[in-house]
Amino acid sequence: MEFKKCKRCGCFFVSNSEVCSKCEPKDNFEIIKLRNYLNDNDVxxxxxxxxxxxxxxxxxxxxxxxxxxxxxxxxxxxxxxGEGFNNISISL
Ligand SMILES: [Zn+2]
Known part of the structure; x- marks a missing residue:
């Protein structure tokens, strides 16, 4: 376990995930939306x-x-x- 900075709200937390426990449901919700959308649409x-x-x-x-x-x-x-996406850094 290590201190991490939440990728959504920027708060510090201790966990193995990318986001804090407050933001985790939001992440999960978006992933479900994304999965459903990709099933139903040609993106x-x-x-x-x-x-x-x-x-x-x-x-x-x-x-x-x-x-x-x-x-x-x-x-x-x-x-x-790649507009807007080439510039995104996924750095930790
Ligand atoms: Zn957060």
């Missing part, structure tokens, strides 16, 4: 995902790089203009 860009799901680009970039979405992320990052 053409990350921008489309972000605006249709009301997920911030930074959070979307985090979710989409999870193992279950990795193939989609690869396709989208190749085909999209």
């Amino acid at each position: 053409i860009s990350l921008d489309e995902l972000a605006s249709n799901l009301s997920i911030t680009p930074a959070n979307l970039a985090r979710h989409i790089q999870a193992d279950e979405f990795k193939s989609i992320y690869k396709t989208l990052s190749k085909s999209s203009s």
Whole structure:
């Protein structure tokens, strides 16, 4: 266990996850929305995902790089203009 800075609210917390316990439900909710959307739609860009799901680009970039979405992320990052997404640093 180590001190981490929450990727959503910026508070410090001790856990193995990326976000604090307060933000974890929000993350999970967005991941479920994302999963459902990807099941029902042909997605053409990350921008489309972000605006249709009301997920911030930074959070979307985090979710989409999870193992279950990795193939989609690869396709989208190749085909999209990358506007706003090339600049996102996923650094810790
Ligand atoms: Zn938080």
